[in-house]
Amino acid sequence: MPNASTMNNDNMRPLTIVADSNIASLNEFFNASTLGQETKRTVKIFAVTGRDINAQLIAELQPDVLLIRSVTPIGAALLADNNSVKFVGSATIGTDHVDQDYLAARNITFANAAGCSKHSVAQYVLTAILSLRPQYWQPSIAPVTLGIIGLGNIGSTLARYAHDLGWQVLGYDPLLPASNINNASLAQVLSQSNVISLHVPLTDRKDDANPSGSDYPTRHLIDKNALDTMPSETLLINSARGPVINAHDLVADIKHTGRQVVLDVFEHEPEISEDLLSKLAIATAHIAGYTVEGKLRGTQIIYDALCEKLAVTPAQSMHTLLPLNMFLWSELKAHPERLIKFYNIMQDDAALRSKLADGQVKGADFDQLRRDYHLRREWQS
Numbered sequence: 001m002p003n004a005s006t007m008n009n010d011n012m013r014p015l016t017i018v019a020d021s022n023i024a025s026l027n028e029f030f031n032a033s034t035l036g037q038e039t040k041r042t043v044k045i046f047a048v049t050g051r052d053i054n055a056q057l058i059a060e061l062q063p064d065v066l067l068i069r070s071v072t073p074i075g076a077a078l079l080a081d082n083n084s085v086k087f088v089g090s091a092t093i094g095t096d097h098v099d100q101d102y103l104a105a106r107n108i109t110f111a112n113a114a115g116c117s118k119h120s121v122a123q124y125v126l127t128a129i130l131s132l133r134p135q136y137w138q139p140s141i142a143p144v145t146l147g148i149i150g151l152g153n154i155g156s157t158l159a160r161y162a163h164d165l166g167w168q169v170l171g172y173d174p175l176l177p178a179s180n181i182n183n184a185s186l187a188q189v190l191s192q193s194n195v196i197s198l199h200v201p202l203t204d205r206k207d208d209a210n211p212s213g214s215d216y217p218t219r220h221l222i223d224k225n226a227l228d229t230m231p232s233e234t235l236l237i238n239s240a241r242g243p244v245i246n247a248h249d250l251v252a253d254i255k256h257t258g259r260q261v262v263l264d265v266f267e268h269e270p271e272i273s274e275d276l277l278s279k280l281a282i283a284t285a286h287i288a289g290y291t292v293e294g295k296l297r298g299t300q301i302i303y304d305a306l307c308e309k310l311a312v313t314p315a316q317s318m319h320t321l322l323p324l325n326m327f328l329w330s331e332l333k334a335h336p337e338r339l340i341k342f343y344n345i346m347q348d349d350a351a352l353r354s355k356l357a358d359g360q361v362k363g364a365d366f367d368q369l370r371r372d373y374h375l376r377r378e379w380q381s
């Protein structure tokens, strides 16, 4: 079984890491002094575009460690012919791109970055709502009910902001106990909310072929049936995973109802059809979690997990890398007119729409927008 000693005692050979070049502060976290200070082991790091991490590259480089983000599928297709990888770290919250059963069967340690960008995504959602409906700053004039589907790290963080603004929360999460926010059925959330925001993982139904699936699958959770129960004035926001909404049904729904819809994620990501894009109130290139803080926290979490695997003491902290942050939630609440300075979401919307050509946004353009994204700052609470 691979363990700290099999990864550490092979001191003749550098610790070899293949990493997605889109991981924040890669070189600051993963180098000989932050990983090898106790063992004197050298570190070799190969930074590659996430979609280019493939079986051939892994066979060529024989890495000990793979560090990825959401665009690299991890499973047998990548690793079947490889025996070197002992640790996979995904600097993301979502894990739908990782076959964790396969990694467990191969005794490959896996770590993801749970919760790393929970404030960033919650702030993205608030910005989308308040940009489209500025009247919601004053809920005494316009009562606001925010429906939240999925009440884990992001959903519960969003609920706290909502309560702080005086909004009511109707929440649905069948995998958590009832609470002051887990207080409604799916049908109630769909039919009684002014805004619905999705914060579920992408899952498929559990069955014999898929024993690690879910009894409450989320793929196409929002389909024609669900959309039909939502009043046409209900604003729908998806910053979870694209396939949680059936894109075909969504296009038909918007045509019929004129509903305002905000998407940060797309069923056929990284491609987006003009038919869908042209109907959205706000569309962004999967950047809801893209803040300096959110991305650095993601790196920190997988770095700490790798240190544990290697049995070395962590020697790098994101706090030494963070520039000063002047964005205060209390200031924004007192000065709603400053929202655009805190986050100009329409600029991200325009950047995505500018990539539309020949009836679609192409995958390469979508990826480039994300690679070149100027990271926002998280508002401090």
Ligand SMILES: NC(=O)C1=CN([C@@H]2O[C@H](COP(=O)(O)OP(=O)(O)OC[C@H]3O[C@@H](n4cnc5c(N)ncnc54)[C@H](O)[C@@H]3O)[C@@H](O)[C@H]2O)C=CC1
Pocket: 093, 094, 095, 114, 115, 117, 118, 121, 149, 150, 151, 152, 153, 154, 155, 172, 173, 174, 175, 176, 199, 200, 201, 202, 203, 214, 216, 217, 218, 221, 239, 240, 241, 264, 265, 286, 287, 288, 289, 290
């Ligand atoms: N757009 C972006 O940039 C980002 C997107 N994400 C996505 O957001 C998702 C949620 O993130 P977190 O809140 O941090 O995850 P989390 O794991 O803390 O919470 C997810 C919650 O969804 C609930 N859930 C599962 N199936 C459900 C169902 N059928 N109906 C209602 N609730 C259900 C779970 O019980 C859990 O409480 C991630 O899985 C990821 O796919 C995460 C970060 C950034």
Ligand SMILES: O=C(O)C(=O)[C@H](O)COP(=O)(O)O
Pocket: 022, 069, 070, 071, 091, 092, 093, 094, 095, 117, 286, 289, 290
């Ligand atoms: O953390 C997640 O889950 C996300 O969706 C990420 O923020 C997406 O970013 P990339 O991993 O695709 O860079």
